[in-house]
Amino acid sequence: MELVIIAAAIMLGLGALGAAVGMGLLGGKLIEGTARQPELGPMLQGKMFLLAGLIDAVPIIGVGIAMYLIFVVAPGVGA
């Protein structure tokens, strides 16, 4: 069995796990904050998108590397 594919799978899985938990906490706090002070809604939402992009950064770098491994490296190695 080709280990490159397993490596890509681990990268994708663990990255997705971290990103999902982080986003869930962030979104929960946004809803809570908006429920407390509805007039801050738009401002909080804008800040949430900014932080979502920052949280996503390392998992998406992992996705990019994993895609490279699966489609460029694995066929080359002869999976």
Add this chain to the structure above:
Amino acid sequence: MAGENPASTTEYIQHHLQNLVYGYHPEQGWGFAKGADTAETAQIAAEMGFMAIHVDSLAWSVGLGLIFCWLFRVAAARATTGVPSGFLNFVELIVEFIDSSVKDSFHGTNKMVAPLALTIFVWVFLMNLMDLIPVDLIPYLLAKAGVGYQKIVPSTDPNVTMGMALGVFVLMLYYSIKIKGTGFVKELTMHPFNHWAFIPVNLFMETVGLLAKPFSLGLRLFGNMYAGEMIFILIAMMFAAGAGAGFAAGGLHAQLFGEHTNLIFWLLVFALVCGICWLNLKGRLSTGKTVLICAVIMTLSGGAFALAGGLMQWGWAVFHILVITLQAFIFMVLTIVYLSMAHEDH
């Protein structure tokens, strides 16, 4: 571009991920990297070493930068004190947005930060916007003209994104040393443990934190754009699967042209779909009917594969519009924040 066996689908993907490289090869001399297939081209490009240039990334990024400068110059020359309209209004919207972003995050005094933020935001946004152009369109046209490989999205090239991040890093260091002087060294060696014995530990931790900033800045943009482009390429293979198939799977195109791809045919279909959508915009056709007619056109012209591929590309493109804008915004905000940290003088 046609064919369903693994070798040629892999070749299709790798072909679209290969940059146009120009450099000095130990055996072939000066020239573009070109091999019998993409794997060989990649190897030749790697053998050219560090100083080989990605001509396509360079051309598209510089070209888009010039377009940005020209457009905003035209708007600035036409600016009046009256109520703006159309293009001028749009440019003023962007400038006001950058102004408020800089005022929110930047706490020093520097005349260069706002123009830098504007340049970064619009330039990165334009580079990312190239990702929404159909995958095969420009490489296919250029292949007819003899250019073998082309990647039209400069931000999918890690050289471009890391280059910009490096530029921001150099500015960070420059302003840190200019404003804080020896205070910068003190900050690196005495935080967080304020004792001379801990200097190596502090230096190590602070250096890692300092270097993480440009690396994450550049790689975040690269990762997002590379993953997006990769998914566009993967969905594009859906269209190739219909080539040479029967009428239900391949539609009119497979019947008329078999294994080959005919650009004129698809441009006509595209114009037709655009015309239907334009009618909808003018209010002459309801949205439900528009979607139905477009689906029928796509099914007739390319079969079930074209319909599925078209819908998936549309869905991913709409999501990608958010990612494009967000990544440009994040790059800009982080640049402003890092420069603000460099100007901080406690």
